[in-house]
Amino acid sequence: MAFHHLLEWLPILLVLSCRASFSSAARATPSSPIKAVNLGGWLVTEGWIEPSLFDGIPNKDLLDGTQLQFKSVTQQMYLCAEDGGGTIIVANRTSASGWETFTLWRITESTFQFKVFHEQFVGLSSQGDGVVAVSTDPGQSETLEIVRNANNPKRVRIKAPNGLFIQAKTAVSVTADYPESTSWGDDDPSVFLMTIVSTLQGEYQVTNGYGPDKAPQVMKEHWSTFIVEDDFSFISQNGLNAVRIPVGWWIASGPNPPKPFVGGSLQALDNAFTWAGKYNIKVIVDLHAAPGSQNGNEHSGTRDGSQEWGKTDANIDQTVAVIDFLTARYAQDPSLLAIELINEPLAPGVTLDSLEKYYQAGYNTVRKYTSSAYVIMSNRLSADSTELLPFASGFQGSVIDTHYYNLFSNQFNGLTVQQNIDFINNQRSKDLATITRSNGPLTFVGEWVAEWEVNGATKEDYQRFAQAQLNVYGRATFGWAYWTLKNVNNHWSLEWMIQNGYITL
Numbered sequence: 191m192a193f194h195h196l197l198e199w200l201p202i203l204l205v206l207s208c209r210a211s212f213s214s215a216a217r218a219t220p221s222s223p224i225k226a227v228n229l230g231g232w233l234v235t236e237g238w239i240e241p242s243l244f245d246g247i248p249n250k251d252l253l254d255g256t257q258l259q260f261k262s263v264t265q266q267m268y269l270c271a272e273d274g275g276g277t278i279i280v281a282n283r284t285s286a287s288g289w290e291t292f293t294l295w296r297i298t299e300s301t302f303q304f305k306v307f308h309e310q311f312v313g314l315s316s317q318g319d320g321v322v323a324v325s326t327d328p329g330q331s332e333t334l335e336i337v338r339n340a341n342n343p344k345r346v347r348i349k350a351p352n353g354l355f356i357q358a359k360t361a362v363s364v365t366a367d368y369p370e371s372t373s374w375g376d377d378d379p380s381v382f383l384m385t386i387v388s389t390l391q392g393e394y395q396v397t398n399g400y401g402p403d404k405a406p407q408v409m410k411e412h413w414s415t416f417i418v419e420d421d422f423s424f425i426s427q428n429g430l431n432a433v434r435i436p437v438g439w440w441i442a443s444g445p446n447p448p449k450p451f452v453g454g455s456l457q458a459l460d461n462a463f464t465w466a467g468k469y470n471i472k473v474i475v476d477l478h479a480a481p482g483s484q485n486g487n488e489h490s491g492t493r494d495g496s497q498e499w500g501k502t503d504a505n506i507d508q509t510v511a512v513i514d515f516l517t518a519r520y521a522q523d524p525s526l527l528a529i530e531l532i533n534e535p536l537a538p539g540v541t542l543d544s545l546e547k548y549y550q551a552g553y554n555t556v557r558k559y560t561s562s563a564y565v566i567m568s569n570r571l572s573a574d575s576t577e578l579l580p581f582a583s584g585f586q587g588s589v590i591d592t593h594y595y596n597l598f599s600n601q602f603n604g605l606t607v608q609q610n611i612d613f614i615n616n617q618r619s620k621d622l623a624t625i626t627r628s629n630g631p632l633t634f635v636g637e638w639v640a641e642w643e644v645n646g647a648t649k650e651d652y653q654r655f656a657q658a659q660l661n662v663y664g665r666a667t668f669g670w671a672y673w674t675l676k677n678v679n680n681h682w683s684l685e686w687m688i689q690n691g692y693i694t695l
């Protein structure tokens with residue numbers, strides 16, 4: 191071995207030598223390939239999976255991360271953070287896009303802070319009644335009340351912290367000096383038509399939406415009823431041998447995690463391990479929501495869609511501590527199959543550099559407690575699916591997770607049933623083969639679903655689509671996991687798909 195080659199291998203050799211007890215057989219596939227189902231929407235909330243969880247929240251369409259636009263009824267123009275933020279608010283835009291969009295931080299059911307494009311918050315100017323977006327650290331002066339018209343909740347007024355209402359006095363003068371009394375008419379410059387552009391329904395939204403008095407009880411009820419022991423019995427009787435359980439970073443924070451998150455999901459995970467043992471099911475613990483959010487999606491526990499994970503060492507260290515906590519707790523449990531270090535980090539916000547740094551530290555942390563648990567490294571979304579292979583090859587028992595959906599991309603629009611099936615048999619098959627290498631990490635299709643952009647497909651169409659995916663993903667050397675067990679949308683519920691004969695394992 192030439193010297194420079196030795197240098198290249200040195201870090202790997204050092205890692206390997208620390209774990210002499212970890213035999214090379216650990217690189218082999220699990221004794222039976224993993225046929226798993228995700229327990230999505232359980233310990234990390236996703237509103238689309240179980241919308242009723244949000245039903246008891248007042249003003250439930252105004253949660254953290256909701257994006258709003260406001261059209262002045264007198265100017266017939268949209269409110270806009272001039273320059274995207276850092277200066278005044280104006281009302282001189284005929285159409286709305288980024289600078290005309292305000293993202294909510296919910297303070298109470300009717301008071302909010304409005305984040306603008308460049309991440310400042312709307313508030314009162316330090317002199318006078320002018321409305322500006324300059325503060326990056328919102329407080330009382332940036333807390334606004336949305337007052338909705340009783341007959342038309344999209345017709346609103348915005349009360350400033352000085353007790354007066356924001357008005358579009360002219361197109362270029364937006365001030366907080368309109369009195370309480372209103373006709374709600376089209377001649378009132380303090381009336382705005384509010385458009386909800388997008389919403390988030392994740393763990394942050396549900397817990398902050400209910401607030402500290404109600405959230406603990408609501409979440410406890412959800413955790414103890416959404417997934418129960420019978421589900422593990424069902425899983426074991428229907429040809430599945432593992433579950434992938436998404437968890438959020440706050441699970442490691444004890445009974446009182448940072449607000450608005452609430453404690454208790456750890457007890458639910460403990461229950462899952464108990465039931466897994468009873469029904470001979472393996473468990474993959476999947477860190478689905480990392481501190482600061484690794485992808486800005488609601489399933490990452492984000493407050494407002496921003497993605498902060500991995501930008502600082504402190505943040506990576508905090509995440510490693512979560513992995514340490516979880517591995518320490520379950521390493522000796524025979525049901526523990528794998529720890530997934532993070533789900534779906536999104537490129538380019540999460541850099542390959544920070545991700546590899548984290549994977550190295552996370553892997554070492556898992557190995558402090560167990561030489562047999564697999565360590566799953568998720569590919570970055572929007573990145574080359576092979577980018578982690580050279581890196582991950584250096585770790586015994588490593589697995590690459592890749593997610594395959596015939597959704598979320600224009601390329602699937604208008605495809606027929608057969609074209610979707612062909613895509614699985616040709617493209618997905620090739621994609622999976624590309625990342626499955628003889629001395630590389632094992633491969634895991636950690637999320638897939640028998641759902642597509644096809645309208646009006648028959649039961650037989652769905653059966654063929656599901657079977658094609660089972661055939662192809664069955665070649666993944668670690669295994670696969672359906673997304674998800676339970677969902678109000680039938681095709682996304684493996685329980686429903688099995689009970690109704692769409693999928694047989």
Ligand SMILES: *[C@@H]1O[C@H](CO)[C@@H](O)[C@H](O)[C@H]1NC(C)=O
Binds near residue numbers: 280283361
């Ligand atoms: C809106 O008003 C601001 C402030 O006077 C001005 O700088 C900007 O050019 C105006 N934009 C449009 C589209 O009229």
